[in-house]
Amino acid sequence: ATPVAIMVGTGKGAEMGVLFKSAEALETLHNVKTVVLDKTGTVTQGRPAVTDVLPARGADGKPVMSERALMKLAAALERKSEHPLAEAIMARADEMGVVGRVVEDFQAVPGRGVVAREGANPIAAGNAQLMAELGIEVPADELEAFARDGKTPLFFARNGRLAGTIAVADEVKPTSAAAIRALGELGVETVMLTGDNRLTAEAIARRVGVTRVIADVMPADKERQVRELQDGGARVAMVGDGINDSPALARADVGLAIGTGADIAKEGADVVLMRSDLLDVARAIELSRAVIRNIK
């Protein structure tokens, strides 16, 4: 493209809150075939909230502890975690006036959850994979019921036994569905990429009209997933907001960071979406196509 076309295009982008960091990004975007969307904070608001607190049931069918005792265990584990899911749990604990005990040997398990020790008792919080690794069985029917509702079930354990489930929900952004429709009309395929479980991810994807979901992705593997989508030469754009997303944003042919996202995501991206609105991804592609048309 001519320098003038690029300059005009970059200026128009800035007016609508789409900051192109390079001429190359503005040019490359016109022929992306696939847009990869991170789920949490990109398709959804990124403000998860607790919806259900469900103590586990013993062999006699009675709850093994009260909701309050489960929240107390959850608060003890999550107070040291920086994960958005932990913030949701801590917000509910504060509302209930529940304070968790101080724990030792706290450790985050990436893509899985957290483990620690409460006195002599090992304790853990996380997804079904983490519980499987700890040899703890989770109620499959419960997991499915929450997940089909688009909720993320988190499991809590003490001493090798399930203590209960806390479900967390994160609403989709109001414009996500319209944005995905607009991308489809531009002939662009959308793919949702997430560390969350498949059932929850698929429920969210259905709500916004995404047909292709890559779930249960470990934080370090998002970049590899983008690389695989690029195999065969297709141009791939990636939209994300998190620290986890930054290698994938850098790997993509065009990385677009959500304005309200992590600084490191914005630094590694080629484009910053200042309004944090997915409709701007479609607008950015249209702008890029207009710039390319004008110079041909």
Ligand code: ADP
């Ligand atoms: P994402 O943010 O896309 O869900 P992560 O890799 O950060 O991906 O987390 C993957 C999954 O690991 C979460 O969906 C959750 O089930 C579990 N997890 C991570 N951190 C925590 C935590 N602090 N407490 C409970 N579960 C967690």
Ligand code: MG
């Ligand atoms: Mg995210």
